Amino acid sequence: MNITAEERAYMERYRKHKWLLSKCFSVLCLAAMLSCLGILLLLLGSVLYRGMHYLDWQFIEGLPSRNAEKAGMWVYLIGSLWLIGLTALFSVPLGVGAALYLEEYAADTRWKRAVQVNIANLAGVPSIVYGLLGLGVFAWALNLGHSILAGALTLTLVVLPIVILATQEALRSVPGSIRQASYALGATRWQTTWRQVLPAATPGIMTGVILAISRALGEAAPLVAMGAVQYVDRAPDSIWSTFTALPLAIFEWAGRAQPEFHDLSAAAIVVLLAVLITLNMGAALVRYRFGKHIRW
Template sequence: MSTKIDIYTKRRRGRIVNGMFTAACFLATISCVLVLLVLIWNIILQGKSWLSWDFIESLPSRFPEKAGIKTALWGSIWLISLTALFSVPLGVGAAVYLEEYAPRSRWRKMIQLNIANLAGVPSIVYGILGLGLFVRALAFERSVLSGALTLTLVVLPIIILASQEALRAVPDSIRRSAYALGATRWQTVWYQVLPASLPGIMTGVILSLSRALGEAAPLLVVGAMAYVPFVPEKLSDEFTALPIQIFNWTSRPQEEFHHLAAAGILVLLVVLVSMNAVAVFVRHKYGKKIRW
């Protein structure tokens, strides 16, 4: 009888602890969401009256009523487009090699460990590396190309890890079935494994590029300008970006520039939410077509 009572007491205590832990996690989540909503609402109140099509189409100016975000917006578009062009093929290719082709050896474990460590390196370190390698050693100067290559270094380990997780999620039965039908390893990877892992890969890519879009520290190190009076037209042009332009406005003493910074944050949020919406759409669309 005492043994049954002890078991019942332990189960009851376990349920109580589990309920308390669940409640604590729920309260932490709600607190974070509320703080985020308060911040976003405050930004909307400050920036909505300054947000207009003229604001998006105007060049930067020392006069708040004439200042716009065109050069920073197009600079960010240039950076993200080039970063995606460089990082996605390299990252996905490296993940495919490590998961599908590389033998299980100490060399592979060492590479995997280094990639995991690089994913946690602060972005400012990559900025210093980009300054020394792209700006000075390769003489790309303080150009859009240098900024995009630096951001590629920032997001490449994250894309590799996310792609590896997506490839690992594909059941081995798909691979074995393809081999049983006479497919080569390349045909199995290209026609079976990659399509099945595409939603996870695309989600990781979009989230990584979203992080790159909000980076300011590495771009400042490689020489992004706070004021650029023209839209970049080639890879060697100087550039600015949305986070840098927002930082520049927030550092001004005039209250009007602070409202402009809030409007710039709203533009950046719209771009980020759009990119994340693409990731959700891709996962939803291709997830329906895949039945394991």
């Protein structure tokens, strides 16, 4: 097919136009990424600069005090670890089990679609609403009071929809050929789900668990709504203990008028980030262990 000089020139202009648009889009994406990274580094640098003065073992092991030089965060740290441990213990089995049923067992009916819509809506509900629900149901109706158990159950309500949705996405990413091959070898649905589908989906599930636990670790609104105290003179030692948490310490110290407490709040943010990174590293190791054996 013969192409005229005019058509060839038009095609050349068209290719240059597409190349220019592609370059502009790439530059805009890079600028957006660098802007976000710059803001993040600026915030982290500011927090580290203000908090490093107080960040030592005396601060970590100390008890709450009205004197900024003597104030510590041991009670808040232990309270957060109790909350996160119990929240993970409740939300992960419940969330993964619910997602397995919805994806592997439940038929595609109106009831299932209604449940899916409600789960998606619950994932976007403000956390303060869950705090009020936890206050009414766990603290008052079930008579759990302002205990760690009531706080953990409230945070479980906050993160449970996230765990369910993330687990469902991970299960959907498993190729159907794995299920079909397992059935062809005579395995039951339970054996296929437990030994084939669930291990293959574990890396994606762990990603959802990381996001859920990260959100629970930084939540202060539901704990304030359900009546968690901001001052406790000793670390909790059981699920019935009165509790407080790191986000509440940050909230309290940042609201003080004295500049020293603002620096204490920055130091607490650094500790909170360290705990979060440690938890994420543990989950990432589990995800890597399962992911390196999966090939499809």
